[in-house]
Amino acid sequence: MADARDVRVLHTMIRVLDLERSLDFYTRILGMKLLRRNDYPAGEFTLAFVGYGDEKSQAVIELTHNWGRKEPYVIGDGFGHIAIGARDIYALCDELKKAGGKVVREPGPMKHGSTHIAFVEDPDGYKIELIQVD
Template sequence: MRILHTMLRVGDLDRSIAFYTAVLDMKLLSRRDYPEGKFTLAFLGFGGGNADGGAEIELTHNWGVEKYELGTAYGHIALEVDDAYAACERVKARGGRVTREAGPMKHGSTVIAFVEDPDGYKVEFIQRKA
């Protein structure tokens, strides 16, 4: 088994696609409307997504729904980055929101940071160890 994708429900699909592509440098791999079900699915990832063994993010937009309650169970998506400090600066320069600046995690030495997407989902940056 392997992880194929994680699905997030979003209120404004174009805004979310812009965040994941323009701010986090993901690629829009596919987008498809399902008129009978009144929803649209967009798949994003790095590289070729599932085709090259990578996991994807599925953004689901249910037509007519502009906002979701995130609840208390959801944590975050984690992305490995070469330099968490530089990644935070890129996010800020592109209009993204950093909610925890890069630095060592509590009780450890791994360098992490957190950013937030337009719907409030957290994305963690974990700096690649040398």
């Protein structure tokens, strides 16, 4: 087994139907940075990596766009959500709504706990949990 200091989560990959719309959501609405973007013409796909910090120190999200796909992806019932911590999810949700983001669960305490959470949805229907952190 690897020593925990030698391993870390690098990224989570999700497939997106409209890459430009997804990049707009993750960068303009959620405030992430486009870290890198590569086209792979032989495979007819593009990979775009977005995140809040450098990939060398933080986990990021890989947006995979398969060229020519017309039908939305089915989000499996095993997938839950991506979680993002923020100091003030109430203000963040207000900002997200003003920017055109879709808040699908308003901020508030968990049903069976004291942690405050909210959920937003990206253009492809992926849920993003916002968790109030100190």
